[in-house]
Amino acid sequence: MEVMNFLNEVTSRHPQAISFGPGRPYEGLFEVERIGYYLDAYQRHLSEELGRTPDEVRTLLFQYGRTNGQIHELVARALRNDEGIEADPQSLVVTVGCQEGMFIALRALFRDPSDVLLVSSPCYVGITGAARLLDIETVHVPEGENGVDPDVLQRTVAELRAAGKRPRALYLVPDFSNPTGTCLPLPARHRLLELAEAEDLLLLEDNPYGFFTRTGSGLPTLKSLDTRRRVIYLGSFAKTCFPGARVGYVVADQHVQASDGSRTLLADELSKIKGMVTVNTPAISQAVIGGMLISHDFRLREANKPAADFYQENLAVLLDSLDRLLPPEKREAAGIHWNAPEGGFFLTLTLPVPADNALLEESAREHGVIWTPMRYFYPEDSGGQNQMRLSLSYLTPDQVAEGARRLVGLLERSCV
Amino acid sequence: MEVMNFLNEVTSRHPQAISFGPGRPYEGLFEVERIGYYLDAYQRHLSEELGRTPDEVRTLLFQYGRTNGQIHELVARALRNDEGIEADPQSLVVTVGCQEGMFIALRALFRDPSDVLLVSSPCYVGITGAARLLDIETVHVPEGENGVDPDVLQRTVAELRAAGKRPRALYLVPDFSNPTGTCLPLPARHRLLELAEAEDLLLLEDNPYGFFTRTGSGLPTLKSLDTRRRVIYLGSFAKTCFPGARVGYVVADQHVQASDGSRTLLADELSKIKGMVTVNTPAISQAVIGGMLISHDFRLREANKPAADFYQENLAVLLDSLDRLLPPEKREAAGIHWNAPEGGFFLTLTLPVPADNALLEESAREHGVIWTPMRYFYPEDSGGQNQMRLSLSYLTPDQVAEGARRLVGLLERSCV
Numbered sequence: 001m002e003v004m005n006f007l008n009e010v011t012s013r014h015p016q017a018i019s020f021g022p023g024r025p026y027e028g029l030f031e032v033e034r035i036g037y038y039l040d041a042y043q044r045h046l047s048e049e050l051g052r053t054p055d056e057v058r059t060l061l062f063q064y065g066r067t068n069g070q071i072h073e074l075v076a077r078a079l080r081n082d083e084g085i086e087a088d089p090q091s092l093v094v095t096v097g098c099q100e101g102m103f104i105a106l107r108a109l110f111r112d113p114s115d116v117l118l119v120s121s122p123c124y125v126g127i128t129g130a131a132r133l134l135d136i137e138t139v140h141v142p143e144g145e146n147g148v149d150p151d152v153l154q155r156t157v158a159e160l161r162a163a164g165k166r167p168r169a170l171y172l173v174p175d176f177s178n179p180t181g182t183c184l185p186l187p188a189r190h191r192l193l194e195l196a197e198a199e200d201l202l203l204l205e206d207n208p209y210g211f212f213t214r215t216g217s218g219l220p221t222l223k224s225l226d227t228r229r230r231v232i233y234l235g236s237f238a239k240t241c242f243p244g245a246r247v248g249y250v251v252a253d254q255h256v257q258a259s260d261g262s263r264t265l266l267a268d269e270l271s272k273i274k275g276m277v278t279v280n281t282p283a284i285s286q287a288v289i290g291g292m293l294i295s296h297d298f299r300l301r302e303a304n305k306p307a308a309d310f311y312q313e314n315l316a317v318l319l320d321s322l323d324r325l326l327p328p329e330k331r332e333a334a335g336i337h338w339n340a341p342e343g344g345f346f347l348t349l350t351l352p353v354p355a356d357n358a359l360l361e362e363s364a365r366e367h368g369v370i371w372t373p374m375r376y377f378y379p380e381d382s383g384g385q386n387q388m389r390l391s392l393s394y395l396t397p398d399q400v401a402e403g404a405r406r407l408v409g410l411l412e413r414s415c416v
Numbered sequence: 417m418e419v420m421n422f423l424n425e426v427t428s429r430h431p432q433a434i435s436f437g438p439g440r441p442y443e444g445l446f447e448v449e450r451i452g453y454y455l456d457a458y459q460r461h462l463s464e465e466l467g468r469t470p471d472e473v474r475t476l477l478f479q480y481g482r483t484n485g486q487i488h489e490l491v492a493r494a495l496r497n498d499e500g501i502e503a504d505p506q507s508l509v510v511t512v513g514c515q516e517g518m519f520i521a522l523r524a525l526f527r528d529p530s531d532v533l534l535v536s537s538p539c540y541v542g543i544t545g546a547a548r549l550l551d552i553e554t555v556h557v558p559e560g561e562n563g564v565d566p567d568v569l570q571r572t573v574a575e576l577r578a579a580g581k582r583p584r585a586l587y588l589v590p591d592f593s594n595p596t597g598t599c600l601p602l603p604a605r606h607r608l609l610e611l612a613e614a615e616d617l618l619l620l621e622d623n624p625y626g627f628f629t630r631t632g633s634g635l636p637t638l639k640s641l642d643t644r645r646r647v648i649y650l651g652s653f654a655k656t657c658f659p660g661a662r663v664g665y666v667v668a669d670q671h672v673q674a675s676d677g678s679r680t681l682l683a684d685e686l687s688k689i690k691g692m693v694t695v696n697t698p699a700i701s702q703a704v705i706g707g708m709l710i711s712h713d714f715r716l717r718e719a720n721k722p723a724a725d726f727y728q729e730n731l732a733v734l735l736d737s738l739d740r741l742l743p744p745e746k747r748e749a750a751g752i753h754w755n756a757p758e759g760g761f762f763l764t765l766t767l768p769v770p771a772d773n774a775l776l777e778e779s780a781r782e783h784g785v786i787w788t789p790m791r792y793f794y795p796e797d798s799g800g801q802n803q804m805r806l807s808l809s810y811l812t813p814d815q816v817a818e819g820a821r822r823l824v825g826l827l828e829r830s831c832v
Contacts, residue, residue, distance in 0.1 A: 027471075030478040032459070035700065036452050043448070055443075062446040062658040096512050096662075096694040103693050107549065129692040133523065242478040244699035246512075276545040277519050277693065278512040282701040283660035284451065 004125070006357050007372055010364045018403035019370040020390040023178060023345055025239045028396070029307055038291030039284075045074075045294050061287060065280045067271045069094025071290040075235070075249050077298040082211075084224045085233065091253035093270045094281045098206065098236035098248035102171075103130045104273045105204065105232055105250055108266065109168055110136045116165045118156065120148040120172040122179050122377035122384055124206070127171045140379060141170070145339065147184035148172055150191040157199050169202040169232070174222055175210040176344020179377045179389040183341060186219055193222060196230040202254070208236040211304045212311045213343025229254050232266070237289050239345075239393075240300050240307075247281060247289040311345065314392040314400045318347070321404035326411065334415050338390075345393040348374065349407075352415050355388045359414065366413075369406035420541070422773050423788055426780045434819035435786040436806040439594060439761055441655045444812070445723055454707030455700075461490075461710050477703060481696045483687045485510025487706040491651070491665050493714040498627075500640045501649065507669035507683045509690060510697045514622065514652035514664035518587075519546045520689045521620065521648055521666055524682065525584055526552045532581045534572065536564040536588040538595050538793035538800055540622070543587045556795060557586070561755065563600040564588055566607040573615050585618040585648070590638055591626040592760020595793045595805040599757060602635055609638060612646040618670070624652040627720045628727045629759025645670050648682070653705050655761075655809075656716050656723075663697060663705045727761065730808040730816045734763070737820035742827065750831050754806075761809040764790065765823075768831050771804045775830065782829075785822035 007021055046052040046060060060070060069075075072092040079085040095101040106127075110117065117131050121140030131138045141148055141156050148170070157167045170192075174184040184192070196203050205222045223233040233251035241247070252266035274280070296303035319340055331337060335352035353359070355373050364370050372391070374384030390407075392400055423437055462468040462476060476486060485491075488508040495501040511517040522543075526533065533547050537556030547554045557564055557572050564586070573583045586608075590600040600608070612619050621638045639649040649667035657663070668682035690696070712719035735756055747753060751768035769775070771789050780786050788807070790800030806823075808816055 024480055027475060027479060030474055032470075032474050032477060035455065035477070039451065054448075058446055058448050059443060060660075061448060061451070062660045063443060064440055064654075064659040096698070099695045100693060126692070126695075133689060133692045238480075243480040244476075244478045246694065246696065246698040273549060276542070276549045277516060278662065279515045279542075280662065282512070282662040282698050284704055285698040285700050288700055 004376065007360070007370070007376075010360055011370055014364040014368070014370065017364045017368045017370045018395065018399050018406060020392065020395070020403055020407070021370050021372050022394045023391050024394045025243065026307070026310060026393055026395075029310070030242055035288060038288045038295060041291035041294045042287040045290070061283050063283075065283050067275045067280050068092065068267060069249070069281055069286060070283065071286045071293070072249075074290050074293045074298065078293050078300050079235070079251070081299050082301040083221050085221065085251065087233075087251045088253060091251055091265055091267045093250045093252060093267050093274060094286060095248045095250060095274065096278050096281050097238060097243075097246040098208065098234050099126050099130070100274070100278060101234050101248050101250040102127050102204070102206070103133070104270045104277060105234070105252065106130055106134055106136055107273050108269045109202065110134065112166065114164060114166050115168045116160055118153070118167055118170040118201075120170065120177070122374060123171070124173065124178045125377065127204075127206070128379070137165075138379070139167075140382070142383070143177075143180060143182060145182065146188065147174065147177060147182040148188070148192070150188055150195055153192070154195055154199070157201065167199070167201060169204050170196075171204040171206065173206045173209070175207055175219065176212065176341055176346065178209070179346055179372070179374060180348045181339055181341035181344050181346040183219065183343075189219065189222055189225060193225055193228070193230055197228050201230070203231045204234060205231050206234040206236075208239045209344040211240055211301050212308045212345065214312060215305070215308070217342060223251060240304050241289050241292050245285045245289050247285050308343075311393060312343070313397050314395065315341070315343070315347075317397045317400045318390065318392050318404055321401050322408070325405065325408040334411070336411060336415055345391050347390050347392070349388045349390055351386050351388070351411065354385050356385070359410075362414075363407075363410045367406045367410040369403050369410060371407070420792065423776070423786070423792070426776055427786055430780040430784070430786065433780045433784045433786045434811065434815050434822060436808065436811070436819060436823070437786050437788050438810045439807050440810045441659065442723070442726060442809055442811075445726070446658055451704060454704045454711060457707035457710045458703040461706070477699050479699075481699050481702075483691045483696050484508065484683060485665070485697055485702060486699065487702045487709070488665075490706050490709045490714065494709050494716050495651075495667070497715050498717040499637050501637065501667065503649075503667045504669060507667055507681055509666045509668060509683050509686045510702060511664045511666060511690065512694050512697050513654060513659075513662040514624065514650050515542050515546070516690070516694060517650050517664050517666040518543050518620070518622070519549070520686045520693060521650070521668065522546055522550055522552055523689050524685045525618065526550065528582065530580060530582050531584045532576055534569070534583055534586040534617075536586065536593070538790060539587070540589065540594045541793065543620075543622070544795070553581070554795070555583070556798070558799070559593075559596060559598060561598065562604065563590065563593060563598040564604070564608070566604055566611055569608070570611055570615070573617065583615070583617060585620050586612075587620040587622065589622045589625070591623055591635065592628065592757055592762065594625070595762055595788070595790060596764045597755055597757035597760050597762040599635065599759075605635065605638055605641060609641055609644075609646060613644050617646070619647045620650060621647050622650040622652075624655045625760040627656055627717050628724045628761065630728060631721070631724070633758060639667060656720050657705055657708050661701045661705050663701050724759075727809060728759070729813050730811065731757070731759070731763075733813045733816045734806065734808050734820055737817050738824065741821065741824040750827070752827060752831055761807050763806050763808070765804050765806055767802050767804070767827065770801050772801070775826075778830075779823075779826045783822045783826040785819050785826060787823070
């Protein structure tokens with residue numbers, strides 16, 4: 001996270017610049033008035049659907065609660081509708097955002113100093129940061145244009161084994177990855193699941209952006225294809241509901257050995273850890289998210305159609321603007337290119353020159369546009385030197401168009 | 417926590433038993449309708465007092481927020497009024513309950529394998545559990561009737577130093593400790609602060625119960641006496657507002673060395689860790705607690721007067737009932753005694769026979785009364801064998817009186 005400080009400094013020094021930096025969801029679709037509405041919907045659900053007495057409702061909202069959460073059944077219903085994932089509610093752990101889910105999953109899985117976490121690289125800093133906090137060794141598996149390459153993964157696993165290490169799990173965002181925007185093709189998903197079984201690996205599937213594509217164009221999640229409990233699914237409501245609730249969840253349906261030697265559900269081991277980190281996820285936050293799930297009939301993908309359309313428009317505006325201002329011959333001659341994801345919040349732009357802090361500073365000062373150096377997502381400056389991450393989620397279409405114009409101004413001055 | 421499983425099992429097998437088990441706050445004083453009221457109060461504060469625009473209010477409620485919290489200034493005001501603690505809001509970290517505060521404080525302070533955490537023993541399982549999760553060595557410092565004994569602490573520190581260890585911090589609950597109900601006298605508070613300075617120790621002061629005593633009878637917190645930044649204050653709103661919000665805080669005003677060698681505030685180091693555990697404390701929860709602080713004019717002690725009176729009555733009923741049913745000669749002859757705290761949620765009852773799971777089972781089945789074996793709060797059955805923790809916070813006065821009658825039935829059968 002510390003590498004992000006420079007980005008934050010630049011942003012605060014140039015408040016008028018258009019920023020392709022933050023991966024935050026667009027706020028124009030949030031309505032403050034709805035908070036009370038969702039809280040009411042959850043309370044009605046408790047009393048009318050579940051027959052809870054007023055005293056029991058009060059206990060559920062005010063008191064310490066079940067460590068693994070109180071909306072696990074509601075989340076399981078939405079997962080079935082939205083992703084075709086059949087999750088036993090008992091295998092679900094409701095967490096303080098996806099970040100806590102990653103943290104407790106790592107703590108549960110990694111106990112031996114020889115255990116290694118593999119990450120699809122470049123990589124979201126939340127997982128590498130959590131691993132660092134827990135002193136877990138992380139090995140980056142370089143992505144291709146279509147995300148993690150199963151062959152590269154297999155070679156890396158073999159090398160680690162030969163070096164006496166135990167590759168334990170691979171973290172990846174198969175759908176519209178942060179930071180690159182890549183998407184793992186269906187055959188690679190199947191390969192990955194086979195490889196996980198053959199190599200005794202777990203897959204930590206993080207899926208915050210899967211809804212944000214054209215209707216019907218999404219690929220099945222790894223978890224929905226997972227017949228052998230190889231996938232731990234890390235769920236987030238930060239982009240599909242809102243970040244301020246800090247509600248996420250983990251589907252941990254693996255059978256594992258408990259500390260006393262008995263067989264138990266991984267979710268129950270996560271529970272023991274979560275109890276020592278946050279006790280339980282705030283009931284008020286769970287109530288608001290629960291109310292949203294109920295109000296949308298447990299179909300968040302459908303509820304997110306307006307948001308998906310909004311991000312799709314931003315994506316189209318950005319890609320069209322770049323294409324118009326830097327047509328193929330011109331950008332090829334200059335050595336500039338970018339990927340064209342079908343959804344999500346991010347895309348990757350590659351230049352012929354370093355996309356470093358100096359260029360970012362110049363970009364903000366001279367051109368009024370901000371972006372994230374891709375090198376921030378690699379360990380110790382080991383990659384992404386000539387790339388930027390462009391995030392389109394926090395801007396309006398007009399800002400995206402103007403931001404693209406300014407960005408091309410920078411590119412023409414620096415590279416063309 | 418796993419030792420608590422037996423208690424939970426017994427409780428679920430005997431739902432009609434009166435339970436002196438849970439340390440939860442009494443629920444009769446919670447009102448579901450107030451949640452919306454507090455949320456409104458916080459929003460009005462943002463717009464009317466701080467001049468935030470509707471868009472800014474929306475951002476504060478829905479979006480990712482400041483890692484160290486958004487109600488830090490409100491909490492600082494309440495700390496000044498309620499405890500006479502002058503805390504710079506920048507030194508405050510708003511956490512997901514006090515538990516996250518303990519967890520991130522331990523993670524920040526303990527980096528070397530020779531670092532040792534001292535705990536006043538018997539000890540709240542939340543701190544020892546967090547230490548275990550972080551592989552931190554914990555040494556129990558036995559309490560006397562008045563809490564931790566500074567002389568015993570000093571000897572323990574010397575012994576650890578001689579063994580090549582570095583005692584880094586002492587965790588304690590000076591006011592109406594969980595589990596024993598003991599209170600650290602004022603001279604011992606001063607001694608402890610001097611010792612901390614002389615021995616280069618930090619004091620982790622956890623204070624969930626300080627308000628629950630007779631008005632004006634409380635002692636100053638260690639933090640309010642701390643002129644040398646030796647105290648890290650662990651704050652909780654679980655008992656003074658409500659547990660379901662999961663909002664706590666840490667006052668971490670120490671100057672420390674950051675990983676890059678520069679001097680920084682400990683609160684900023686906690687922030688880096690918190691970002692990797694939960695990103696930030698849920699805005700909705702902070703808004704409700706912020707609204708409560710505002711509604712009570714930043715005087716939670718006063719707002720908790722009805723709750724304090726309620727717990728005082730329970731305490732009086734319990735002590736009076738025990739005294740009436742087991743008068744001094746009788747209990748002395750039988751080798752039974754208990755302490756008489758002036759406040760808090762807990763007291764300690766000592767018997768001449770083991771207060772173990774077998775006796776607990778018999779107590780629930782034959783006498784309809786449940787309590788917590790004190791041995792649960794010691795490491796590996798190393799103490800408290802003949803003691804029980806009685807918690808009076810979750811019952812009505814009538815239940816306390818009837819529970820005392822049943823408890824004496826058990827004692828008469830087992831010990832007298």
